Amino acid sequence: MAEIKVDPVPETQISTQKPNKTQRVASLDIFRGLTVAVMILVDDGGGEWPVIGHAPWHGCNLADFVMPFFLFIVGVAIPLALKRIPSRVKAVKKVVFRTLKLLFWGLLLQGGFSHAPDELTYGVDMKMIRFCGILQRIAFAYLVVALAEIFLKDAQSNDTSAGHFSVFRLYCWHWLLGACILVMYLALLYGTYVPDWQFTVRDKDSADYGRVFTVACNVRGKLDPPCNAVGYIDRKVLGTDHMYHKPAWRRYKACTENSPYEGPFKNDAPSWCHAPFEPEGILSSTSAILSTIVGVHFGHVLVHLKGHSERLKQWIGMGFAFLVLGFVLHFTAIPLNKQLYTFSYVCVTSGAAALVFSAIYILVDIWRFGYMFLPLKWIGMNAMLVYVMAAEGIFAGFVNGWYYEDPHTTLVYWIKKHIFIGVWHSRRVGILLYVIFAEILFWAGIAGILHRFGIYWKL
Template sequence: MNDGNSQNEISEPLISMEEIKSDSTPQHRLISVESDAVLSKPVKSKRVASLDIFRGLTVALMILVDDAGGEWPMIGHAPWYGCNLADFVMPFFLFIVGMAIALALKRIPNQLMAIEKVTLRTLKLLFWGLLLQGGYSHAPDKLTYGVDMRKIRLCGILQRIALAYLVVALVEVLSRKTQSSDQPFNHFSIFKSYFWNWLVGACILIVYSALLYGTYIPDWQFTVTDSDSVHYGRNFTVACGVRGSLDPPCNAVGYIDRKVLGIRHMYAHPAWRRSEACTENSPYAGPFRNNAPSWCFAPFEPEGILSSISAILSSIIGVHFGHVLIHFQDHSARLKQWVTMGFTLLILGLVLHFTHAIPLNKQLYTFSYVCVTSGAAALVFSVFYALVDIWGLRYLFLPLEWIGMNAMLVYVMAAAGIFAGFINGWYYEDPHNTLIYWIKKHLFIGVWHSKKVGILLYVIFAEILFWGLLSGILHRFGLYWKL
């Protein structure tokens, strides 16, 4: 945790990156960053409140879908095709990281310094990703820690963010000389000024599509390594022999992960286990069908290699929105840019999905999914910008803003379950008889006489609101956890 004056502190993404400052004049709160020459000396800046609020909302959504999604499957991850509330969380993070990159790197004129900072932050993200999702931490359900290195999970949320951050930030830094900050920007010239970003994005889309549709998927075998499974230790064969399939057993995303990462290092409880093919309880989790296909028992990595390459596109779109914030001086001009692109992406993605050209799929991170989620992120951020930075309704979203200012802390302690794991370590007689269990049972489920409603309200008030208020206290004392 760092301490300092938050009103003058440069802000950082989930993970944290510096953002541009607010103008002191109430009529026009956000101003553009000037040329690198002007910024040769460090300049203290205020945070962009609407971006903090959007970041806080995304962290809050992650807590909500993780802890209440089991009782409310419509907000949890879609088993395969489609897009539920939980499926917006990752792309929202990546979009925010992209925006923060655009705003931050304008403030570091020295290219070598910028590259060093980008590299160091990437390594920190990878470290925390492996520690939190690699299997070392068993919180909040188990009071143990440690991981079998033969089965450590190599991919995860922070690892994906690290990859997107590294690629987009390096493109932003290395293409700086080709960027023009002097010209009067309009709807089209801003794309031209940052053409390297879009060129890299086009290359990523081409490579991803070529591998997704062009890779031949042979039959494959696996051994069930989940010790809780009734099939533990059994060997299965999955028949494929196809090319271009997007279905669970025979897609290129899973094939590449099995070949590169190794099947032991992939996520053991994929969302497809809640599909109709695997369980009669779909979309809820439940016992496998007696005639469930063999792939239902297999691992699958939702943050795998090929899908993470496609995920970089979400940050590239986010960095464009940061460029608009930098170069356009008028609220109306910014909103026109953002809303136009947001609706364009949203409509394009929905058309691709409903025409069955490219279905929405978070696990594969399909192009239609990129478009729909990035379009949604654009529109949500535009709403926050209008409410907070134009109409001055910032006070309505203070808990979300505080979470957004300490997003890494809340992610680690709440979303990753570290704090709940610590509390669960103090129990009475039975390891399940903990303070958290008592609060859920007696103050929420018991009062509402409904497990579904009780769990939902517990997550909203005892987790999200709690962390919002705690983040507010930390903000009051200028304490932040930054990478």
Template sequence: MAEIKGEHGLNVSEELPVSDKKLPKSKRVASLDIFRGLTVALMILVDDAGGQWPMIGHAPWNGCNLADFVMPFFLFIVGMAIPLALKRIPNRLLAVKKVLVRTLKLLFWGLLLQGGFSHAPDNLTYGVDMKYIRWCGILQRIALAYLVVALVEIFSRSAQASDPEPTQLSIFKLYYWHWLVLACILAVYLALLYGMYVPDWQFTVHNPDSIYNGTTLTVTCGVRGKLDPPCNVVGYIDREVLGMNHMYKRPAWRRSEACTEKSPYEGPFKRSAPSWCYSPFEPEGILSSISAILSAIIGLHFGHVLVHLQDHSSRLKHWLLLGLALLASGLILHFTHAIPLNKQLYTLSYVCVTSGAAALVFSAFYIMNCHCRLIFGV
């Protein structure tokens, strides 16, 4: 079997097993572990301090604040870890079984943690009202991306053996199936986002603190291709498939200038606030989660570069060039008003900017790790 030849700064050198009876103990990729730890710390920071400092919390709609990098960073890390984990499992059936089990675990914990089981932990109030359970969430999105990308990796693995040591350019050709899946997902997402008709819709306010509690409000749409809060296809699909009662009740758009008097802080709604300000919206909804798979596929490619390219300079050149290209593409799409940066919709520009940023941050950690190994000899 092929051997992955690392240098002194790499932590992944190991021989691929010839059977799955006794898998060798895998070694950690320090740079990826550091990046994962940073992302967890970033998540804790924005969750705890985002309300006090809105400039680091989620952008109310268009834009990209610090908190908006957390989800795509996690998806990038998930994608990058897949080839490192699955290369040790040559048995396709065993690999699929492990992927399915992990996916089910993520879905279970996602529903338990964000589905509404814990209403008020301080008061020891638990239990789920199935009429209002939230079906979507962060772990559910990660589970979907992991499942799709891992299965693509497993079932396209036979084509990868033809070129065990690809070059900077041939690595794209070697994994053409992955890019084909990415293109198909992007085409479906854009076709629905800009082509589906969004009709007028109604909802009933269920909020005891609101003056409109129990009132049915109407939102006027009747449009195609709009990316504004009330009339986008992402929200329309979630309302039709999930139902209003199963969506997130406090979306970030409540802090927008159209809704609140203290924007970007969350405060009392304006008297002139449009009706959609009072409605729920699912930031981890169906169509946006399909788009989120793109972040994991890009991370998957970076993992392949780590596995196949044999020296630090080649890896870094590939990562940095691709990361800068993604970042520039996303910024151009946003500032030319072609496709705005939007985490709630998980737009193409958002995918490009956040994936490019993930690539550059990971590359920085990789460089630091290599220098530390050179200096300290560990």
């Protein structure tokens, strides 16, 4: 279970001893806070503003940057955390224990147990529990990359000073690991034969609940929604009952007239529009490790290169290189696709993460404009609390549990209707402002108060 720790000064690094206090990397906290804030924005505002929500299939909208940004941030933090644990055994215990905590919270929050914030029920039928999710994917990537960092430490130099290119040489192992993962992913993605398959509609809100559909495939190497290897492997290993039943492809133009908005399916919609699909599945999570590996390199640069200019030259150069490579792949061979976590998507989102992190680093750690980003910094220092309470809607679910006569006469609904939607006479604008002020800035204030008292919820 996650721990509530009270420290006089919070630390980025993990330590089993009592070393001298080290200053946090402020830009990393702000980047983490920005990512959590964007996650809340796209989750709660994406329904009214699909341009910021997940792309229905190919493409990359604002929401599609959230997961790789989280993985990048985890990667940056790994070298900072593990460098202060001299014992390999203690380091492994830390990594394994943290992974288990991430898995626990992932299953609890996204496995189906909590129905917050709108449904005033809880509990999950174990026949229908969702095994995968955001925290599970982060746990998997963190475990693989952190263990690699630990067990290959002896092959690395202990010298904390290094040149521009020697960082690549010192840590060539993690690029080799990334290359092996990429080859395996591409081989499975393009080499797996996908046969015809069937599924039963489990969405109780659907008029087709309980109906059995057949999807015709008999192909290999396709990246379309119904017949890709990513979905096939998840169906075989997880089973359709344990996958996400409301995937983004429900807004695909082949499924609904209202695309990219949600809406009733077309009368002639393909059968696969009703099917489940796991956006944080097995094969796509394997590819997602690459985002963490890129972040680890940035963490190594932070540890070994001491000058701001040396760090930024490497970060910005890599950022633009990834962006160019990603867009070239997208327009020639491999489309951007978050659901499949394609290599072009890895490159574009890693390049974007590199440039955003570099920009924050310049503003905060070099130009000392950190005070402008205090709300994001507070969120980043208490990211787990804000994620659980706001992004997962646990606090809103608790508030909705207190209603007058009807479950829709709650404080949350009243604030949305009368303070935001009613004042602006627009549901779209009202919802957007509600998310910004009543969720993101509200929880930034709560996190700021907790920071004032040195209270942090850490995993």
